[in-house]
Amino acid sequence: MPTSTLAKGERTRRAIIDHAVATAYRVGLGRLTIGDLAAGTGLSKSGLYAHFGSKEALQLAVLDEAAARFTAAVVRPALQAPRGETRLRALFDRWVACGRSRDPGVCLFVKAATELDEQPGAVRDRLAELHRALISTIETIVRNADGAFRPDADGYQLAADVYGVMLSFYLAHRLLQDPAAERRTRVAFETLLAALSRGPSPDPPTVVARVRPRGLPPTESATTTGSCS
Amino acid sequence: MPTSTLAKGERTRRAIIDHAVATAYRVGLGRLTIGDLAAGTGLSKSGLYAHFGSKEALQLAVLDEAAARFTAAVVRPALQAPRGETRLRALFDRWVACGRSRDPGVCLFVKAATELDEQPGAVRDRLAELHRALISTIETIVRNADGAFRPDADGYQLAADVYGVMLSFYLAHRLLQDPAAERRTRVAFETLLAALSRGPSPDPPTVVARVRPRGLPPTESATTTGSCS
DNA sequence: GCCGGAAGTGCACGCTCGTGCTATTTTCTC
C-alpha cells in the first residue's frame, strides 16, 4: 500500500532529514548524532546510517535540505513578485516571517554560517557556496529592477546590508526574545530601501521612523502572516 | 620563582581559559571537551576538571572571559573617546578591527549568540544578559552625545543596526572570506551615522558611497590598524 | 625548613559516539 509514489527508501530518507533539520536548528549541524536521530525516527542506528554512509554526508544532506527550504519559502515566491521594490520587499517579508515563526529549515541555513565559519571542510565549503548564491540572487533583483532603483545602486552592498538586518533580527528575536525586534527590523529595511530607491537627498518619509517611536503600534505592517512553505 | 604575583592555581586557571577561548572560537562553546583542553594545556583531565567542577561552569567561565575581552578591547577604549560621533566611531572601529584580526575572545562573544539562541540553560541566560548590556551601552553612547545627534535619535534602534552591520561583516569576512567585506561594512556604518547625525533630509555625502564603487581603493579608511587588547 | 592545604595525577565508571560487519526482513519487478 504505497501511501505515496516515492520508493520506500526515499520516504525514510526524507523523514530522517526532516527530523535532522529540526534538530540541527536547535543544536547545530555539528551536534547531530546518529543515535539521537535513529531514536527520533524509530530506526536502528545502522539502518539510518546506511542511508548516508558517513556523518559528513548526512550533514551535507541536511544542509542542502535547509537551503532548498529557504529557496522554496523565501526566494522562489519572491521571484514571482513584480520586479523592483515589490520583489525586494517580498523577499524581505518572507524572510522575516520565517524568522518570526522559527522555520527550522530557513533558520538553519542562516545559523549554520556562524557555526561553520571557522571549521574548514566540505560542509563549510558547500554552505559558503549557498550563501554566495543567495547574495547573487539579491544582487540580480536589484540589477533587474527596470529602473526602479538608482542606476548606480550597488546590489552587492544591499545584499550584505539585508543580511545584516536579518542577522540582527535573529539575534534580537531568538536570543534576546525582544518583542520589538520585528518592528526595528522593518525600520532598518525601510532605511535601506530609501537609500536605494531615490536620489541622493530625497527626504524619504520612512527615515522619520528611525527615531524613537512615541506610542507607535508594535508592528505596523504585517503583510506576511502566512505560512512559510 | 614566581613569574607573576598570582597564585599557582589562578595562573593555571587562566591558562586553561585562554586555551578554551581560542578553541571555543573555532568549534563553539558546546564542543569544548575536557580531554582536549587537558591535552592542550598539559594537564590531566581530572586536574583540569577540578578547577571548575562541571563542564557548564567551565563554559560560563569561558563566556565571561570572552565578554571581558570584548569590554577591554572594544568598549572601554571607546568610552574614553570624546562623546558623540567620535565615541561611536571608536567603538565601531575597534569592533571591526577585532573581527578583521579574528580576535578569539571578541569574536567568540558574538558567535556564541547564534550557537546558543535555541538552547535554554544557564550559559544562554548569561550570554543574553551580556548582549543586553552591550546594547544598553551603545544606547547610552547615543543618549550622552551632548546634542551631536538628533535629539529624538533612537539609540536602541542604532544599537541593533550596528549589531547587524557587524554580523554581516563577520559572515562576509569569515565564512565567505570576501576581501571587500570591511569596505562594505564601513559604508553601511556611515549610512547609519548619516541618518542619525543630521536632519531628516540632509543630503549626506557619505550616502553617495553606497552606490557601486568604480575603481575605488579597497579600504579607504584604515584608522584602526593596531592590536585588539 | 617544616608542615598543612592547595594543586594535580591515575584510574575507573557508565555512556555515547561514528562506523563497520553479517543477517534478516521488506519492497519492487517480472
Added chain:
DNA sequence: GAGAAAATAGCACGAGCGTGCACTTCCGGC
C-alpha cells in the same frame, strides 16, 4: 507469487565523553 534487490536490524568495535575518588606532589606561610 517467485526471485532479485533494496532496506533495515543486530551486534560489536575502539575511542572519547563527563565525572568521581583516592592518592601523591608541590607550593607558600610560619
